[in-house]
Structures are given as C-alpha cells and as structure tokens.
Amino acid sequence: MDALETRELRYFTAVAEELHFGRAAERLGMAQPPLSRAIQRLERRLGVRLLERDRRGVALTAAGEVLLDEARATLDAATAAARRTRRAAAPHSRLVLVTKATGSHELLRKLLDTYAAEPDAAEVEVVLCGIGEEERLLRDGRADVALLHPLYSSLAGFDSEELLTEGQVAVLPAGHPLAARPSLAMADVAGVPDLPAARWPRHDGTYPPGPGPEIHDLSQLAQLIALGRTLAVIPASARAWLWTAHTAVPLTDAPPVTTHIAWPSHSRSRPLADLIRTATRL
Known part of the structure; x- marks a missing residue:
C-alpha cells in the first residue's frame, strides 16, 4: 500500500530536519520510542531505508531526501487546503495578496484601485513581507495570490502571468x-x-x-x-x-526583472479569477 498519512509525514519530517530522534520527539510533543517505531513502520511499508543510524547520529539516505522534499510539499498543501477552506466559508469574499514590501509599488496600487472598482470585487487584504517570503506564504495557504519575482522566488507549481518587466x-x-x-x-x-x-x-x-x-x-x-x-x-x-x-x-546592463502574478494552479476561486483578469488588463 503506497498511501501515506499526514501524521507519518509529519513524524518523518521532524526527524529528517532535526537529524536526532530525541529533538524530533520533543518538537512533536511525544516520547522517543513510539516515534522510532513509527519511522521503522514507515520504512517497512515503503520497502526502503530512509535514515542511516549509527553512533554518530542520523543521516538521510537518497530515498529519505526525496521523501523529505515530497513530505514538505504535501504538508504545505494540506495546511493550505485548510486555510483556504476557512477563508472560503467566511460571510464576505476575501482574498489575501502577498508581495515584497518594496516591490512593484505603483503596479500594486493600480491593481488594487482597478479591481476595487469592479461590481463584485472581493475584499483584498495585502500582506507585505520580507525577501523571498511571498512564495512560502502562497504555498502554505496564508495567501491566495502573490506578486513574485523569479529572481528571488520559484514559480514551480503555480499558474502565473507576466505583468511588468523593468530595469x-x-x-x-x-x-x-x-x-x-x-x-x-x-x-x-x-x-x-x-x-x-x-x-x-x-x-x-x-x-x-x-x-x-x-x-x-x-x-x-x-x-x-x-x-x-x-x-x-x-x-x-x-x-x-x-x-x-x-x-x-x-544600471545599463543589468538583466531585466519581471513581476509575475502567481496563484495555485488548482484554484477555482471566482474572486481570484476576476483579480487575475484585472491584473492582465493592466
């Protein structure tokens, strides 16, 4: 059976990031023996060794490194689903847009003003964040849409449209x-x-x-x-x-920077679709 539970992934991620069963158990708020048994059961079910254990400590195998990447993405997706579901159930439509605190100021102002004039515009909460944080907030569901610069953030897994290219x-x-x-x-x-x-x-x-x-x-x-x-x-x-x-x-020869508006590729939000249409018209 290949299906994995989010609990198993959470346990494995804690051990893989801490590379220490004691610290991972403390982080998870549980005792170490059941955590060790859970990881052993996971390895038996998958038929692969995820961790190398010796007197010096714990290290990830090649298979463990793959599962860590996949587990992080899966846990982020599960958390994002819960957050976006709660927002969808709110009495009034609301979108959370995240962008770097200094980025695309004039573009953002035009986008918000133009969208607010639409007949069925949802409330847009703007979250200004630090360098590179926009992608993380979009992936874990704290944001519905983001203004991203590929020089600093990855667009992998998102749908996106180019909005502005500048020097x-x-x-x-x-x-x-x-x-x-x-x-x-x-x-x-x-x-x-x-x-x-x-x-x-x-x-x-x-x-x-x-x-x-x-x-x-x-x-x-x-x-x-x-x-x-x-x-x-x-x-x-x-x-x-x-x-x-x-x-x-x-700078006369610096590579141009392109601002993208990005959103989860599986989104079916009507307010989000309207915001994207407004952005591409700009």
Whole structure:
C-alpha cells in the first residue's frame, strides 16, 4: 500500500530536519520510542531505508531526501487546503495578496484601485513581507495570490502571468563616489572594495558566497546602505522605499526583472479569477 498519512509525514519530517530522534520527539510533543517505531513502520511499508543510524547520529539516505522534499510539499498543501477552506466559508469574499514590501509599488496600487472598482470585487487584504517570503506564504495557504519575482522566488507549481518587466538600479550610500555617476554598469558595482554587495537569499533559503552581508529583511538592508556598509541591486520600481541617505543609479546592463502574478494552479476561486483578469488588463 503506497498511501501515506499526514501524521507519518509529519513524524518523518521532524526527524529528517532535526537529524536526532530525541529533538524530533520533543518538537512533536511525544516520547522517543513510539516515534522510532513509527519511522521503522514507515520504512517497512515503503520497502526502503530512509535514515542511516549509527553512533554518530542520523543521516538521510537518497530515498529519505526525496521523501523529505515530497513530505514538505504535501504538508504545505494540506495546511493550505485548510486555510483556504476557512477563508472560503467566511460571510464576505476575501482574498489575501502577498508581495515584497518594496516591490512593484505603483503596479500594486493600480491593481488594487482597478479591481476595487469592479461590481463584485472581493475584499483584498495585502500582506507585505520580507525577501523571498511571498512564495512560502502562497504555498502554505496564508495567501491566495502573490506578486513574485523569479529572481528571488520559484514559480514551480503555480499558474502565473507576466505583468511588468523593468530595469534595475544600484542603491548606494548618498555620499559614495559612484553615487554621483548618471549610470553604472554591473562591472562598476561588482567587487567595490569598500562596499561589498548585499547577498540575497536564494529559493532554498541559502545565501550565495561572497564578502557582503546576508540580508534578512529590508530595514536591515536600508540601514546598512545608509551606514556605507553595502550596496544593493534592485528593480527600478523599488526606489519608492529609498531614504535620503540613499542614491539610486540606473544600471545599463543589468538583466531585466519581471513581476509575475502567481496563484495555485488548482484554484477555482471566482474572486481570484476576476483579480487575475484585472491584473492582465493592466
């Protein structure tokens, strides 16, 4: 029998992420022996070894790594189903739209204003989040729709439409010599000795190597630029959040950034369909 229960997946995910049965049992609020037995039963049912156990600890096998990815996606989908079902049962239609706090400000304003003028428009709650969080909120059901940038978020598993393609700018401390230039090339901002570029999280949450600071949120980025500790390359529309201590200089050869509106591919929400139609008309 190949069917898996969400309880089994939750148990396995805890062990696979902690790589320690004791910590996983504590995280799950249960005793360790029944957790160990549950994982053993799961391995017997699947006919594969998911974990290697020895005196040094616990490690994932190749099969275990596959199941961890699948389990996370399945648990996210189950959680998302519950959250979206509760929203659908609310007395008034409501959509949750998530976007990066600094991204696509003018586009978002036009979308909300235009959609609100529709006869049967639902209430739209806008959630502004940190770098790379939009995708996670959409996957786990806390959002119905998102404005995503493929440079920072994955569109895998979503339906999407392209809304806007724009250039990028370098954001520098206002007093830096490069800030006085009318335009820059990517080579100009790569490897600046006194101003290492900020490092953004990738799809999997890890950071690329480099000397620049790891950026966890936009307020941190703004402060570090103002202090002369880093620079950032961002979409041109994100200039709306700049401080007087910042200067944005156009980049002549930076790859363009495309904003997508994305939603779960299986969605059958009428209000969501209306919002998507409004977005594509813009």
